Amino acid sequence: GAVVSQHPSWVICKSGTSVKIECRSLDFQATTMFWYRQFPKQSLMLMATSNEGSKATYEQGVEKDKFLINHASLTLSTLTVTSAHPEDSSFYICSGKGSGQPQHFGDGTRLSIL
Amino acid sequence: GENVEQHPSTLSVQEGDSAVIKCTYSDSASNYFPWYKQELGKGPQLIIDIRSNVGEKKDQRIAVTLNKTAKHFSLHITETQPEDSAVYFCAALGNQFYFGTGTSLTVIP
Numbered sequence: 239g240a241v242v243s244q245h246p247s248w249v250i251c252k253s254g255t256s257v258k259i260e261c262r263s264l265d266f267q268a269t270t271m272f273w274y275r276q277f278p279k280q281s282l283m284l285m286a287t288s289n290e291g292s293k294a295t296y297e298q299g300v301e302k303d304k305f306l307i308n309h310a311s312l313t314l315s316t317l318t319v320t321s322a323h324p325e326d327s328s329f330y331i332c333s334g335k336g337s338g339q340p341q342h343f344g345d346g347t348r349l350s351i352l
Numbered sequence: 353g354e355n356v357e358q359h360p361s362t363l364s365v366q367e368g369d370s371a372v373i374k375c376t377y378s379d380s381a382s383n384y385f386p387w388y389k390q391e392l393g394k395g396p397q398l399i400i401d402i403r404s405n406v407g408e409k410k411d412q413r414i415a416v417t418l419n420k421t422a423k424h425f426s427l428h429i430t431e432t433q434p435e436d437s438a439v440y441f442c443a444a445l446g447n448q449f450y451f452g453t454g455t456s457l458t459v460i461p
Contacts, residue, residue: 272449
């Protein structure tokens with residue numbers, strides 16, 4: 239079945255640094271990629287939607303200058319958390335969707351900011 | 353926009369019993385309803401889905417029913433096993449995916 243690979247699975251870094259998370263669709267072309275944030279015991283909160291080759295569309299309240307999203311190819315999207323702070327610590331999950339296909343999720347990235 | 357409500361938030365069943373999770377949605381234009389299983393520390397995995405032109409779909413021990421008139425859909429798991437323990441999310445697709453708040457299912461051996 240369709241597979242979305244997300245890397246890294248867990249990252250710990252100091253406050254003020256930038257962190258890049260990669261999301262790859264391994265066996266299908268993801269025309270649309272979604273980035274979610276999930277706090278413990280809560281549902282997924284959509285951060286942004288990106289179509290290949292276009293600028294991402296951010297949800298209300300999500301700072302686009304802080305959460306940089308790039309979707310340069312049909313199989314790769316990246317989320318960069320710039321100048322990360324402890325309140326950015328969360329579980330970030332990407333999802334890819336191809337034409338006529340359901341949404342498939344990566345296994346998430348646990349981000350811990352010290 | 354769409355509003356998806358999911359109940360219950362937690363559910364405990366004995367191994368072998370059935371589990372039912374219900375979701376309601378508000379946007380009558382929503383036409384695709386997937387269910388996801390999320391294990392601890394992992395991303396959601398699609399387990400079953402249903403489109404609005406179908407009333408019921410079954411895959412072994414898992415089934416989903418959809419009532420378009422009432423705008424609700426349900427996940428049914430029969431003969432539950434301990435490995436079914438996880439958080440389950442429903443979703444509705446309108447102009448984007450809207451997720452329910454999740455149900456933490458515990459299957460007691």
